[in-house]
Amino acid sequence: MSVVHINLPVPLRKLAKGATSIECQANTVLDALLKLDEIDASISARLLEDDRSALKRYINVYVDGKHISKTGGLQTTLANSSKLEIVTAFAGG
Amino acid sequence: MTFYKMLILVHVIAMMSWIGAMYFNLTLLFPMYKSQGGNRYADLMQAQGTRAAPLLYLLIVLTLMSGIGLALLGSQPFFAPEAISKTIGLLLMAGCHLYGSLVLWPRVFFALDSEKESLFSVYRLSMFISASLGTGAIVASYLWK
Numbered sequence: 543m544s545v546v547h548i549n550l551p552v553p554l555r556k557l558a559k560g561a562t563s564i565e566c567q568a569n570t571v572l573d574a575l576l577k578l579d580e581i582d583a584s585i586s587a588r589l590l591e592d593d594r595s596a597l598k599r600y601i602n603v604y605v606d607g608k609h610i611s612k613t614g615g616l617q618t619t620l621a622n623s624s625k626l627e628i629v630t631a632f633a634g635g
Numbered sequence: 636m637t638f639y640k641m642l643i644l645v646h647v648i649a650m651m652s653w654i655g656a657m658y659f660n661l662t663l664l665f666p667m668y669k670s671q672g673g674n675r676y677a678d679l680m681q682a683q684g685t686r687a688a689p690l691l692y693l694l695i696v697l698t699l700m701s702g703i704g705l706a707l708l709g710s711q712p713f714f715a716p717e718a719i720s721k722t723i724g725l726l727l728m729a730g731c732h733l734y735g736s737l738v739l740w741p742r743v744f745f746a747l748d749s750e751k752e753s754l755f756s757v758y759r760l761s762m763f764i765s766a767s768l769g770t771g772a773i774v775a776s777y778l779w780k
Contacts, residue, residue: 553745588745600681600744630744634736635660635687635762 543567546574548626557582571603572616574626589628590616600631639708646701650769653694653728656687657766665759677751680758684740695729717779724772731765 549563558564558581568574572594578585586594589601596616597603603610604627610618620626636644660683668679702725705711711718735758743754 551741551745553742584747588747598744600685630741631685632736633681633684633688633740633743634691634732635656635684635758 543569544620544622544624546620546622546624546626548574548578549628551628551630554578554585554588554628557585568620570616570620571605571610571618571626574620575603575616600633602629602631603627604629639705642701642704642708645697646705649694649697649701650773653691653698654766654769654773656691656694657762657769660687661759661763661766665755674748677748677755680751680755681743684743684758688736691732695732699725699729715779717776720775720779721772724768724775728765728768728772731761731768735761 544567545565546568547563547565550558550561555562561581564578564581566574566577566580568577572590575589576586576594578589589597591598594616597610605613605618605620605624607627610616664683665680668676668683671679702721706713706718739754739758739761743751743758746754
């Protein structure tokens, strides 16, 4: 298991009692996102489709600055000290 | 066509497109999306939000820059009541949209399906405020002429 850092986006920080990032042990991006449920049970449901096969539309995850669609999706293997960023698409109107 | 007239054209078209699009959304598009119900409503609203953003900010920049250009070319003094009221209106409108893009939409994307409806209500309200301010700015510009 690798120790990875997940930077939490502002809307999820309230669920994490104000924490801006968390550290957890995970092998893949999917593992890491599911670990967020230890903070609040609803977080993975906010990020992943119901069958957990993909991220929800308009949600993006970067591992060490690379979008996971280019590195193997949710099964992207994480190295020790990898940094995950969770960001949304830009919208307005 | 002079540069001055071109700026007026850009200013008017950008402002009318911006405000017109908001009224179109509020009166036709959003009620139609809502009638689809549940997840379909959320999907359509999110698709609209992501597609509208680039055009919206282009129109804001065009309105602001052409307005500054017109003031610099002497259509009216910077501190005339008309110019001040239009500038305040424009900045408040831009504020509504920035609030939407930076605060509201990220919340929508991370929300559970059951939470989205109330966020869309706030979105519609901020759009209504923006459209009303824009309408007010246009009316003010005629009243002070």
